Amino acid sequence: MAPSVLAGRPSGPGAGYALLAFGAVLLAVGSYIGLFVAPSESFMGDVYRIMYVHVPTAWNALLAFTFGFGSAVAFLLKGDFKWDARHEAAVEMGVVLAGLLCCQGAIWARPTWGVWWDWDPRLTTTAVMFFAFIGILALRRFVEDPVKRATWSAVATIIAYVDVPIVYFSVRWWNSLHQMQSSPETVSAPFLIPLRTNAFGILFLMAGLITLRTRIARLRLSQEMAPPLPEAAR
Amino acid sequence: MRQLGAALYKEWLLQSRALAQLLAVLVFGATALLLFSFAVGPNYELLRAVAPGFLWLALLLSSTLTLAESFQAEMEHRALEGQLLLPASPWALYYAKALANWLQLTLLGVALVPLMVALYDARLSRPLALLGVIALGSAGLSAPGTLYAVMTHQARSRQTLLPLLLFPLVVPVLIAAVKATSLLMLGDPMEQIGSWALLLATFDAIHWSLCGLLFGRVVEE
Numbered sequence: 410m411a412p413s414v415l416a417g418r419p420s421g422p423g424a425g426y427a428l429l430a431f432g433a434v435l436l437a438v439g440s441y442i443g444l445f446v447a448p449s450e451s452f453m454g455d456v457y458r459i460m461y462v463h464v465p466t467a468w469n470a471l472l473a474f475t476f477g478f479g480s481a482v483a484f485l486l487k488g489d490f491k492w493d494a495r496h497e498a499a500v501e502m503g504v505v506l507a508g509l510l511c512c513q514g515a516i517w518a519r520p521t522w523g524v525w526w527d528w529d530p531r532l533t534t535t536a537v538m539f540f541a542f543i544g545i546l547a548l549r550r551f552v553e554d555p556v557k558r559a560t561w562s563a564v565a566t567i568i569a570y571v572d573v574p575i576v577y578f579s580v581r582w583w584n585s586l587h588q589m590q591s592s593p594e595t596v597s598a599p600f601l602i603p604l605r606t607n608a609f610g611i612l613f614l615m616a617g618l619i620t621l622r623t624r625i626a627r628l629r630l631s632q633e634m635a636p637p638l639p640e641a642a643r
Numbered sequence: 644m645r646q647l648g649a650a651l652y653k654e655w656l657l658q659s660r661a662l663a664q665l666l667a668v669l670v671f672g673a674t675a676l677l678l679f680s681f682a683v684g685p686n687y688e689l690l691r692a693v694a695p696g697f698l699w700l701a702l703l704l705s706s707t708l709t710l711a712e713s714f715q716a717e718m719e720h721r722a723l724e725g726q727l728l729l730p731a732s733p734w735a736l737y738y739a740k741a742l743a744n745w746l747q748l749t750l751l752g753v754a755l756v757p758l759m760v761a762l763y764d765a766r767l768s769r770p771l772a773l774l775g776v777i778a779l780g781s782a783g784l785s786a787p788g789t790l791y792a793v794m795t796h797q798a799r800s801r802q803t804l805l806p807l808l809l810f811p812l813v814v815p816v817l818i819a820a821v822k823a824t825s826l827l828m829l830g831d832p833m834e835q836i837g838s839w840a841l842l843l844a845t846f847d848a849i850h851w852s853l854c855g856l857l858f859g860r861v862v863e864e
Contacts, residue, residue: 485860533814541811548808551798561794564857565808568787571853572812575846579815582838583822 419491419627425620432613439606447599456520463513465608467535469615470510473503474538476619478570481563490630491623493559497549498622500542500566502615507539530581537576541569555633646732650739657716658743664712665747672705672755680762687764694763695824699817702752702777703784707806709747710788713740714796723793727862737858741789741851748781769827772836776827779843780820786850787812790858819843 443461450457477499484492514532515525526532545565552558658665679697683689717723726736753774759765767773791808795801823839 537811537814541808544804544807544811548794548798548804551800551804553799557797560860561798564790564861565794567857568790568850568853569812571849572815575815575842575849579818579842582842583818 419494419624422621422624425617425624427617428613428620429617432610432615432617434610435606435613436610439603439608439610442606443603447603450600453521456517459513459517461603461607462611463510463517464604465611466506466510466513467531468608469611470503470506470535470538472612473499473506473615473619474542474570474573477503477542477566481566481570484559484563485567490555490559490634491627493555493563494623494626494630495619496559496563496566497626498619500545500562501622502619504539504542504546506611506615507535507542510535511539528580528584530577530584533580534573534577538569538573541572542566545569555630646735647738650731650735651742654739654743658747665709665751668705668708669751669754671708672701672751673758675701675704676755676758676762690763691765692825692829694759694765695828696821697763698752698755698759698824699780699821701755702748702781703810703813703817705751706748706781706784706788707809709751710744710785710792710809711795711801711805713744713789714793718796723862733859733862734855736862737789737855741785741854744785744789745778745782748785749778752777752781765828767828773824773827776820776823776840776843779840779847780816780823782847783816783820783843783850784809784813786847786854790854790861793858794861815842815846819846 439461443458447458447461449455477496480492480496480499483489484496511532514535518527519525545562548565549558549562552561676697679693679700680690683693714723717726723736727733756767756773756777760767788805788809791805795804795808798804819839819842823836823843826836826839
């Protein structure tokens, strides 16, 4: 289906700021509990406390890319540019979170594993995801035509997203060091409370930023796609 | 199917008239292989160990040159648009182009092998299996590469954009192909070659079908 619906005028930024404020409060509370209330971990000591932002960042980065993938599919199916704006916002947010994730992981790995980086499946997959989606953002910058830009970047996002599990499995076969994922059964309650609070904090922060970024993208699109002014009005 | 045949014939004509381009890419790949060896030094044991990685890196770098130019003829005088208005099926156009790129990359890979053997003193114990790995790996590069080539050809900074999009995507191909080639050259006591070939085949199957499905959307705008 050819893109047919122009981006309508978006509503005000109030909802985005509200989500942002709520997320910031949750993150502050969760981080306070994680840093000062939760007990030290028996093997890693205080180094483990970075997990309270690292693990939620990982969950939310994946969520942002998943939302970007969903928006890309929705754009290709419906041709509505509001999905293109959401797609752009989600991919940007995912790239920021994936970048943060790599930095947090490196900060944690240095005292724990003795190296800044290891070629472990999850680290490598995150790095690959980071670069793959940066490429998509670059593609968006280098294409002037809004219809081509939206369609091509949606196609590239679908391919990159489908590629992620294959990258993960290929690197897992290649080399593995990262510990297995924790589940609520293996994490005791004092550790779980700040983890969940921060997970929701980052989720709301992310939702707020995506909402605000989508609004900017829609305003830009409506300006880009507006018909040129008649001679007399210039 | 008739459309695919016609598109393949078109690719054959295009390729047979652009042999100089293929030769230039081969020289580029050979130069890359030569230059890589300077990073390691004249240590034959080390060179033998890294030879499979260097072979695939040379092929990957060369692939960006062939892929970036693969839609040159179609873009001149808006020939691709003309073909779509015939109307030729985008499906046939994509698969013909991807098959042509695949064949070109496989030939390039095969041509680089003797040079790798000579420069790095690599052992070639199972040449037919190596041909299979080169064919599977090249298929993994050509399917997404052909789709991205048609996009980037119409964008600004296409020479930068194609590798930027393609390289992260083909990490599984690079890992699996290098591993499989290493096993073939350095020995495979655990019989692991099958799993790497399976990973390559899975990647190929997913990307050949997905890219073929999406190509129509890319060219219809």
